[in-house]
Amino acid sequence: MQNYILKDENSVFYECGYSCDNEIFLKIGDEAYFFTDARYTQDAKDHIKNAQVIESKDLLKSVREILRKNRAKKLFFDPKDFTTFEFEELKKSGIYLAPKPNFSWKKRAIKSEEEIALIKNSVKINNLAFDRYSSYLKNSGIGKSEKFLQYKAKEILSNFGEFDLSFEPIFAINENSAKPHAHPTSKILKEKDLVLFDAGIKYKRYCSDRTRTSFFTQNIDFNFGQKFKTKKIQKVYDLVLKAHDETIKRARSGMLAKDIDKIAREIIDKGGFGDFFIHSTGHGVGLDIHEMPFISPKSSIVIEENMVFTI
Amino acid sequence: MQNYILKDENSVFYECGYSCDNEIFLKIGDEAYFFTDARYTQDAKDHIKNAQVIESKDLLKSVREILRKNRAKKLFFDPKDFTTFEFEELKKSGIYLAPKPNFSWKKRAIKSEEEIALIKNSVKINNLAFDRYSSYLKNSGIGKSEKFLQYKAKEILSNFGEFDLSFEPIFAINENSAKPHAHPTSKILKEKDLVLFDAGIKYKRYCSDRTRTSFFTQNIDFNFGQKFKTKKIQKVYDLVLKAHDETIKRARSGMLAKDIDKIAREIIDKGGFGDFFIHSTGHGVGLDIHEMPFISPKSSIVIEENMVFTI
Incomplete structure (x- = not known):
């Protein structure tokens, strides 16, 4: 795959070690380009690996200029990564846009040793947070709502904002725990309730993800081998x-x-x-x-x- | 505009009073349809106004079936709302897809009295949160990092998860306050620092947004008419x-x-x-x-x- 374009933040980060919320990554032969606006140029230059930063008020127009300058004929893109509007803007360059679904995901499925170490560390920190959260529940959980306990989970998992979370944590009581994507309600935690806790953190952007179902008593933990009533x-x-x-x-x-x-x-x-x-x-x-x-x-x-x- | 399709959550909510993270809204003449998967069907049926809920494992396929059944010839869509993949899936129905950029935004620009009341309430709750946050800063702000103080802002603004936030609040000290979209750093708050605070909450999904620059002393508030050193x-x-x-x-x-x-x-x-x-x-x-x-x-x-x- 000689020439390709990406917009998704994680896909772009994988290519060049940097991303932000207004960016395009373009690879033409051996050259790589990162397009962003003035808010992020300096930060991008400080952190990017192996790509040239191009500042622009109209990223897609600047992409077209580079495509023309390089006389590129064919460009791979993921049809789930670009909107119809962006596709039409790119097409104005006259280039043939070749759809290639999920190509970044396919590339990223096999992890390097370094990535595996980061994921292991993410899992380790997440497990420690699960322990801290079960301590909190033991001491102060009874009488609190799902909503509040979900908020508390965010505080403990993120360590007051130090870590990003992999997703909104799910804390669900009794019948709500049977819904795999429940939103928290005003339901109050009582002794002997069944609780579902599904949560993960990011360590240097790599995610962890752990789900447990437990029986809420003063001995609650989130280890395997739970006992129920x-x-x-x-x-x-x-x-x-x-x-x-x-x-x-x-x-x-x-x-x-x-x-x-x-x-x-x-x-x-x-x-x-x-x-x-x-x-x-x-x-x-x-x-x-x-x-x-x-x-x-x-x-x-x-x-x-x-x-x-x-x- | 007889027939149109929407996917963006806020645009869909505006049409039928409900949205979730896997949905399509379709209007064909006088009929409206809301497509979602089994996780959300019941919730959608409980809350939706004036639209028929259709449960599906493949939303775009089900949309095509309804389009064929209704023999619709032309469908308006926002090219910024659909990916190239989704566009191609819709095109299989044989319908003419007519691009109409920002049509939901244009519709929503003029607010009803009810919407204005919701926004006013959102602003009121946000202002009270700004007051609570300035009290927190007075009592406990000194020596804390931007990161921690941003986290604390989320706690106070959301009232421990009761309200969603309009966006990630920005709390920036001194030179960082000159960057309109700064990410929080480990910089520590000191007496006589310049602080920028930009934050808002959502009340029944309607956003508020307030930005203030203040001088950090024991009298800090976020009212107009700030005094600086x-x-x-x-x-x-x-x-x-x-x-x-x-x-x-x-x-x-x-x-x-x-x-x-x-x-x-x-x-x-x-x-x-x-x-x-x-x-x-x-x-x-x-x-x-x-x-x-x-x-x-x-x-x-x-x-x-x-x-x-x-x-």
Whole structure:
């Protein structure tokens, strides 16, 4: 892929170690260009690697000028990365725009050792935050609303704004915990409630992501092997934990992502709860919180060494 | 405009009183449709006004089915609202897609009495939060970093997660306050620092937006008529305040937005600081924090009764 263009912040950061909220990255042969406006020029020049910073009031016009100067004939782009407006602006250059869906995600699916170290550190800091959050819940959780406890989770996870979060943390009580993307409500936390906590932080832009279901008592923690008050809930939890452990044990490079999904799905099916397994089994994690490889029934990507994904 | 399609959350909310992060709104003649996936169907049905909810695993495919069933020939869309991928998916229906830039913004520029009441309430709550934040700064601000004080601003403005924020609040000290979109740093707040605070909340989705520059002493507040330690800073502040007050006094419906911008710009020019006025004079506020009418040197929109904008 000789010439390509990117706009998505994480995709651009991956190419040149810098991004901002008004930018375009352009690669023409061996040359790389980063277009941005006057607010970010100095910051970009200070932090960018291997790309020339071009300041402009009209980024797409400046891109067209570089394309013409280089007499480029063909440019790859991701059709999910550009709006119809931007596409039309680029087309004015006369260049052939070749759609190539997800090419940045495909590039980023296999992580370098350095990236893996960053993700491990992100996971470590996130785990410590989960511990601090369970301490907070023990001491002060009862009587607080989901909304307040979600806010408190942001404070603890971000360490008062030191870390960005991978996504808005989800803290859900009892029946709300069955909705995978619940918004927090005014529901109040009581002793013996069931709680779902799904949260992650970013360390140097690399995401972590952890989900736990727990029984709220004075011993609450977010470790594996939770104990619940009814046999039915315990049965479902143990089944999900078994599917989780078995899938991790049996996943191998060389497998298709959907065959890894199948391991989990078969265990849940056999346990009698297949109809309730409405979510996919996992997803890649990196600069994006959800990225390739997706571990779902339709995902036919081949799993390779150094791919990082959740189960 | 008989038939149109929207995806942007605020534009969709304006049409039917509901939105979520996976949705399409389609208007065909007198019929309106809201497409979403199983996670949101029930919530959508509970809250939507005057639109039929259609649950789908592939929203664009379901849109095509409705387009075919209705034999629609032409559909308006905003080229900034749809990606190239989505455009190609819609085109498969055989319909003519007519680009109409910013049509939702144009529709929303003139506010109803109800919307104006919501914005006023948003401004009122935001002003109270500014007061609470200045109290916090007086009592505990010294020795804290920009990063921490930005985090604290989020806590106070959102009232621990009760309100969403219009945007990430900006808290900047001394030279950082000259950058209109500064990211918070580790810089520590000291007595007699110059501080910039730019923040707003959302009330029932309607935004407020307030910017103040103050001198940090034990009397800090964010009211007009600030006093500073040097004559030069005081001169600049008083000039900006004069431009602000005069522009509000002289702005009238029937004027072009750029002529309102010119009032402010001429006063700053005459005061000798025209070269430093790199920002526009103001912008519309509503469901979006920045929307039409834009009050800038190039904006030739005619100002009408019940438009709401900042100066």
